[in-house]
Amino acid sequence: MKIMKFGGTSVGNPDRMKALISLINDGEKKIVVLSAMAGTTNSLVEIADLLHAGDASAATERNNILRSKYHQVVDELFATGNFKKSGHDLIDSHFEYIRNFTSGSFTKLQEKSILAQGELLSTSLFHLLLHERNIKAVLLPALSFMRIDKDGEPDSFYIEENIERELKNYQSENIIITQGFICRNAHGEIDNLKRGGSDFTASLIGAAINASEIQIWTDINGFHNNDPRFVENTKVIRELSFDEAAELAYFGAKILHPSSVNPAREKNIPVRLKNTMEPDDQGTLITSSSILQDYKAVAAKDGISVLRIRSDRMLMAYGFLRKVFEIFEAYRTPIDMITTSEVAVSITIDNSDFIKQIAKDLKELGTVEVEENQTIVCVVGDFRTEKTGSAPEIFEALNTIPLKMISYGGSPNSLSLLIDSSNKKEALRLLSKHLFN
Numbered sequence: 413m414k415i416m417k418f419g420g421t422s423v424g425n426p427d428r429m430k431a432l433i434s435l436i437n438d439g440e441k442k443i444v445v446l447s448a449m450a451g452t453t454n455s456l457v458e459i460a461d462l463l464h465a466g467d468a469s470a471a472t473e474r475n476n477i478l479r480s481k482y483h484q485v486v487d488e489l490f491a492t493g494n495f496k497k498s499g500h501d502l503i504d505s506h507f508e509y510i511r512n513f514t515s516g517s518f519t520k521l522q523e524k525s526i527l528a529q530g531e532l533l534s535t536s537l538f539h540l541l542l543h544e545r546n547i548k549a550v551l552l553p554a555l556s557f558m559r560i561d562k563d564g565e566p567d568s569f570y571i572e573e574n575i576e577r578e579l580k581n582y583q584s585e586n587i588i589i590t591q592g593f594i595c596r597n598a599h600g601e602i603d604n605l606k607r608g609g610s611d612f613t614a615s616l617i618g619a620a621i622n623a624s625e626i627q628i629w630t631d632i633n634g635f636h637n638n639d640p641r642f643v644e645n646t647k648v649i650r651e652l653s654f655d656e657a658a659e660l661a662y663f664g665a666k667i668l669h670p671s672s673v674n675p676a677r678e679k680n681i682p683v684r685l686k687n688t689m690e691p692d693d694q695g696t697l698i699t700s701s702s703i704l705q706d707y708k709a710v711a712a713k714d715g716i717s718v719l720r721i722r723s724d725r726m727l728m729a730y731g732f733l734r735k736v737f738e739i740f741e742a743y744r745t746p747i748d749m750i751t752t753s754e755v756a757v758s759i760t761i762d763n764s765d766f767i768k769q770i771a772k773d774l775k776e777l778g779t780v781e782v783e784e785n786q787t788i789v790c791v792v793g794d795f796r797t798e799k800t801g802s803a804p805e806i807f808e809a810l811n812t813i814p815l816k817m818i819s820y821g822g823s824p825n826s827l828s829l830l831i832d833s834s835n836k837k838e839a840l841r842l843l844s845k846h847l848f849n
């Protein structure tokens with residue numbers, strides 16, 4: 413059985429939804445995971461933000477705008493009066509549910525229930541569409557099997573056991589539709605896998621049922637060797653290893669949610685990235701074995717802050733870095749990149765929620781300097797320790813750009829650099845010119 417996950421733009425309007433039918437209705441058994449229609453989750457976040465701010469009337473207004481958009485979708489999606497009526501009723505019930513939250517106090521938990529409506533709507537509408545076309549399909553609620561534990565991590569044991577039990581009821585069904593993104597938490601309340609988490613859903617389900625392949629369908633032909641938003645003539649990479657894909661996804665390539673690599677890698681299930689607009693294109697295939705190449709791709713991640721800690725106490729001391737790391741751990745802030753000298757250490761983070769507190773605590777250890785608006789540029793390729801020539805080539809390409817940190821030797825398949833975000837576009841362009849042309 414394979415998993416086919418379709419992102420927000422792939423279900424972004426009635427025509428795109430209709431186009432999915434031929435992709436999934438091929439007689440093979442599959443689980444179809446859908447995101448919310450493009451833009452919906454953002455709108456739901458806006459509504460929730462307004463409710464948090466206590467502005468119920470603005471939230472209601474925003475809710476009504478989204479609601480009428482969906483009624484329009486229903487009008488275009490269905491061909492017959494009966495199904496149009498069922499579609500409109502469905503929309504009304506979801507938006508009435510959201511409207512209930514506009515009176516009284518508003519909590520984080522309620523916010524999660526509101527955010528869940530996007531995927532609940534897209535899957536119900538698509539299921540109804542298949543019904544209208546007389547195509548047999550089952551709608552399997554993700555809330556009946558997808559679960560995170562008290563640390564917010566997927567509860568693999570629970571997921572496996574529950575999806576297996578659910579699927580036993582539908583052994584003769586070929587098309588099983590479910591929601592991406594949404595789940596329950598350790599207390600059974602509605603929660604989610606964080607923004608962009610539908611890819612993660614697909615991968616978790618794939619791992620849970622030992623799928624033959626996990627397909628992630630978007631609106632681009634796969635991973636490109638550089639960011640097509642900033643660099644011209646980028647090319648699709650046809651094959652990647654799990655490690656290479658994880659680095660690219662983490663360091664900025666928007667096509668795949670970084671968490672989604674792990675579950676697939678653990679069960680060694682191939683992940684294929686495909687384009688709904690060009691379904692015949694082979695896309696990018698991610699497996700455990702992939703041919704090494706000097707350079708495969710470049711990706712960039714913005715919104716990075718760097719903290720530089722300098723201390724004479726670090727000289728020939730042991731245990732100093734542990735103290736530094738404990739401070740980051742206390743604020744549950746992951747570290748991306750780190751470089752050390754004998755008396756100083758530079759550390760980057762992408763979540764600056766607690767940066768002030770972290771800097772304050774670090775000052776107990778030495779002098780601290782903080783710089784924001786940084787970008788990590790990651791070059792993925794063959795960086796095994798016995799290899800020569802790659803680092804000089806990269807530095808030569810970037811000899812006009814100030815390099816603030818260099819991380820080399822940490823991974824056999826990448827080299828990362830820290831630069832000012834204002835230099836990102838130029839750096840990406842130079843790397844493409846020197847490494848790929």
Ligand code: ASP
Pocket residue numbers: 419420447448453454530592593606607608609610611
């Ligand atoms: N709809 C959710 C989001 O926009 C999840 C996803 O699309 O992956 O973040």
Ligand code: MG
Pocket residue numbers: 419608611667669
């Ligand atoms: Mg996505």
